[in-house]
Amino acid sequence: MSTAKTFGDSRRPYHHGDLRRAILTAALDVIAADGPSGLSLRDLARRAGVSHAAPAHHFKDRTGLLTVIAAEGFGLLAGAIGEAADLKDAGVRYVRFAREHPAHFQVMFAPELLREGDLELATARALATDALRHAVSAVPPEGRGADARLAGVAAWSLAHGFATLLLGHNLDGAVGERDPEEVFRVLASMLFRVAAD
Amino acid sequence: MSTAKTFGDSRRPYHHGDLRRAILTAALDVIAADGPSGLSLRDLARRAGVSHAAPAHHFKDRTGLLTVIAAEGFGLLAGAIGEAADLKDAGVRYVRFAREHPAHFQVMFAPELLREGDLELATARALATDALRHAVSAVPPEGRGADARLAGVAAWSLAHGFATLLLGHNLDGAVGERDPEEVFRVLASMLFRVAAD
DNA sequence: TTCCATAACTTGACACTGACAAGATTGCAC
DNA sequence: GTGCAATCTTGTCAGTGTCAAGTTATGGAA
Missing domain, CATH: 1.10.357.10 (Tetracycline Repressor, domain 2)
Structure with a gap:
C-alpha cells in the first residue's frame, strides 16, 4: 500500500516498479549528452539502483534497448x-x-x-x-x-x-x-x- | 635487403614497416562495414598481425585514431x-x-x-x-x-x-x-x- | 485464504575491450 | 661501432556485454 513494499526499513524494494521507463529515460539522457557510444547498460543499471543484469530482462540487449x-x-x-x-x-x-x-x-x-x-x-x-x-x-x-x-x-x-x-x-x-x-x-x-x- | 628482415624463417619482423597506414585502412574497412561502434583497437592489431598495444603507439587512443x-x-x-x-x-x-x-x-x-x-x-x-x-x-x-x-x-x-x-x-x-x-x-x-x- | 506459475530482479561467471606500465627489439644518426 | 629514440611486446587492471542459475515478489485461480 505504502510506497515502501518492504517493512519500514531503508532497503529499496526488490521490484523497482517502473524500471523499464527509468532505464529508457536514463538512456536518453546519456545519449543526448555523450552519444550512443557513451551508453553502458551497467551504468544505466547503477543509475536506476538495480543490479547490472536487470536491464537485460526488459530489453534483452544493448541493441534491443x-x-x-x-x-x-x-x-x-x-x-x-x-x-x-x-x-x-x-x-x-x-x-x-x-x-x-x-x-x-x-x-x-x-x-x-x-x-x-x-x-x-x-x-x-x-x-x-x-x-x-x-x-x-x-x-x-x-x-x-x-x-x-x-x-x-x-x-x-x-x-x-x-x-x-x-x-x-x-x-x-x-x-x-x-x-x-x-x-x-x-x-x-x-x-x-x-x-x- | 630482401623483404624478410629476419633470416629466411617464417616469423614476421619485429617492425611492421607501415603499421600506421595498415591500421588506418583496416579501421576504415571496419567502420564502413559496421560503423564506428564496431571498431576495436585489439581487432585492428590482430588484423595487422601485431600485439594488442601496438596501435596505441601511433594513435595514443581510440579517440586519437x-x-x-x-x-x-x-x-x-x-x-x-x-x-x-x-x-x-x-x-x-x-x-x-x-x-x-x-x-x-x-x-x-x-x-x-x-x-x-x-x-x-x-x-x-x-x-x-x-x-x-x-x-x-x-x-x-x-x-x-x-x-x-x-x-x-x-x-x-x-x-x-x-x-x-x-x-x-x-x-x-x-x-x-x-x-x-x-x-x-x-x-x-x-x-x-x-x-x- | 492458499498456492503456484510467472514476471522481476540478483548473483556469479566468462570473454572481450581500452588503457597503462615496463621491458625487448630494431633502425638510424653520429 | 655505439648510443639513442622509435617501434613493438608482454603483462596487468578496471570496465563492459552477455549468459546461466538462483531468489523474491505478484497476480490470479482454486
Missing part, C-alpha cells in the same frame, strides 16, 4: 509530422523533433546499432514515412517539379541535413542567435518557392 | 570541393565524397568520438569550410537570395542530408537504379534555379 528507443522515436516523429499543415511545416516539425528529442534522432539513423528486423521498429518507421509521403502529396504539382518522389527526397534531405548539422554544432556560427526553426523556414522557402511563406 | 581519420577526411573533402566549378558541383562532389569515403564521412560528423581540441583536425576542418565558403561566394547574388550565408547553409544541409540518408540506406527506394549523383543534381536545381544545369 536502442531499437526500442528508435521505434519510440519514429512514433513520436510520425505524430509530429502527421499534424503538419503543409510540407514546409512538416520540415519545421522535423527540425523541431530533432532538437527536442536529440537522443531519439541520433539512434533512429544509426542502423548499425539497431535490430533492423524488429517488428515494432519497422511499423513505427513505416508510420513516419507515410506521414512524410502524405505531407509531400499535399504540395501542388506545379510546386514540386516533375517528380513528386524527388520533391519528397529534397525536402527530407534538407530537413535531415539541417537537423543533423545543427545537433553536431556545425551551424552555430551561421545560425547565431536566430531561432533555428525560423532559419529553416528560409531554407525551405528557397526549395519550394510556390508554397512560399 | 578516430581523430586522425576525421582530419584526413576533412582534408580529402577540402581537396574535392576546392576543384568544384560552382556550388551545385560542390554539392555533387560532397555527395561523391560521402559515397567514396563512407567511413571518413561518418567519423567526421561524430563529434563525441573525436578529440575536438586537436590541431590537425581543426585546420583540416577549416580548410574544408573555407572551400565550401568559396563555392558559395561563386554564386551570383540574385541566385542566392538575400543572405549569402544562408545559401551556404541551404546547400550544405541539402548535400549533407542527402549523403547521410543515402549512406543509411534510407533512399534506396526513392533513388532506385538511378545514379545518386544525378538525383542530387535534380535536387540542387530545385534549390538554386538560377544556376540551372
Whole structure:
C-alpha cells in the first residue's frame, strides 16, 4: 500500500516498479549528452539502483534497448509530422523533433546499432514515412517539379541535413542567435518557392 | 635487403614497416562495414598481425585514431570541393565524397568520438569550410537570395542530408537504379534555379 | 485464504575491450 | 661501432556485454 513494499526499513524494494521507463529515460539522457557510444547498460543499471543484469530482462540487449528507443522515436516523429499543415511545416516539425528529442534522432539513423528486423521498429518507421509521403502529396504539382518522389527526397534531405548539422554544432556560427526553426523556414522557402511563406 | 628482415624463417619482423597506414585502412574497412561502434583497437592489431598495444603507439587512443581519420577526411573533402566549378558541383562532389569515403564521412560528423581540441583536425576542418565558403561566394547574388550565408547553409544541409540518408540506406527506394549523383543534381536545381544545369 | 506459475530482479561467471606500465627489439644518426 | 629514440611486446587492471542459475515478489485461480 505504502510506497515502501518492504517493512519500514531503508532497503529499496526488490521490484523497482517502473524500471523499464527509468532505464529508457536514463538512456536518453546519456545519449543526448555523450552519444550512443557513451551508453553502458551497467551504468544505466547503477543509475536506476538495480543490479547490472536487470536491464537485460526488459530489453534483452544493448541493441534491443536502442531499437526500442528508435521505434519510440519514429512514433513520436510520425505524430509530429502527421499534424503538419503543409510540407514546409512538416520540415519545421522535423527540425523541431530533432532538437527536442536529440537522443531519439541520433539512434533512429544509426542502423548499425539497431535490430533492423524488429517488428515494432519497422511499423513505427513505416508510420513516419507515410506521414512524410502524405505531407509531400499535399504540395501542388506545379510546386514540386516533375517528380513528386524527388520533391519528397529534397525536402527530407534538407530537413535531415539541417537537423543533423545543427545537433553536431556545425551551424552555430551561421545560425547565431536566430531561432533555428525560423532559419529553416528560409531554407525551405528557397526549395519550394510556390508554397512560399 | 630482401623483404624478410629476419633470416629466411617464417616469423614476421619485429617492425611492421607501415603499421600506421595498415591500421588506418583496416579501421576504415571496419567502420564502413559496421560503423564506428564496431571498431576495436585489439581487432585492428590482430588484423595487422601485431600485439594488442601496438596501435596505441601511433594513435595514443581510440579517440586519437578516430581523430586522425576525421582530419584526413576533412582534408580529402577540402581537396574535392576546392576543384568544384560552382556550388551545385560542390554539392555533387560532397555527395561523391560521402559515397567514396563512407567511413571518413561518418567519423567526421561524430563529434563525441573525436578529440575536438586537436590541431590537425581543426585546420583540416577549416580548410574544408573555407572551400565550401568559396563555392558559395561563386554564386551570383540574385541566385542566392538575400543572405549569402544562408545559401551556404541551404546547400550544405541539402548535400549533407542527402549523403547521410543515402549512406543509411534510407533512399534506396526513392533513388532506385538511378545514379545518386544525378538525383542530387535534380535536387540542387530545385534549390538554386538560377544556376540551372 | 492458499498456492503456484510467472514476471522481476540478483548473483556469479566468462570473454572481450581500452588503457597503462615496463621491458625487448630494431633502425638510424653520429 | 655505439648510443639513442622509435617501434613493438608482454603483462596487468578496471570496465563492459552477455549468459546461466538462483531468489523474491505478484497476480490470479482454486
